[in-house]
Amino acid sequence: MQSAQNVAYAAEFHEPLALVISRVEEELGDIARLIDYNQSVIARLTWEAGGSDPSYVKAMQDADLISQKLAGIAEFLRNVADAVPPDFHVETHRATGNLRLAELMHKIGAKGREMDYKAAFDAGDFELF
Incomplete structure (x- = not known):
């Protein structure tokens, strides 16, 4: 499998690294709050x-620990994003290509596919389980 840096996609998929890290940080924070x-x-x-x-009791404590770890990783990523130079960019199309949840793929990367996702969601093209 090729790594993300070896594949060139349209400029629409190249984003500031700090922005991508911020989206991942936000998603991890949301997951921690949901847990x-x-x-x-x-x-x-x-x-x-x-x-x-x-x-x-152990399972409940483990869930609490998982939530705390996710929140901690999110905060770490926030600090990393704040330190990334604004001219650092990353190509997100391939990086999100192996994610299994379309919603997650569109929340954290591949900004060029955002409109396709919104159109599919608005059309009711999603699964409830």
Whole structure:
């Protein structure tokens, strides 16, 4: 498989590196908040039944740790993005090509495909599961 830097795409896919890092940072922060929210809902609904089970407690603690780690990585990326020179650019088309979730692909990279994604979403072309 070719690495992203060996493939040239149209200029529309070349973006400031700091902007791409910021989008990844934002997505990681959103995921951390979602884990926190889901963990609180799950704990509220199931604590009485599972609170005395060490495996349950460990799983809840692990979810909290995962959320904290994601938030920490997001903050690290924020600091990296702030330090990247504005003239550093990256090609995002191929870098996002192997992502399995279209929504994630369009949130963090390949800005040139943003309109295609919005059109598909507006048309109802997405899956609920």
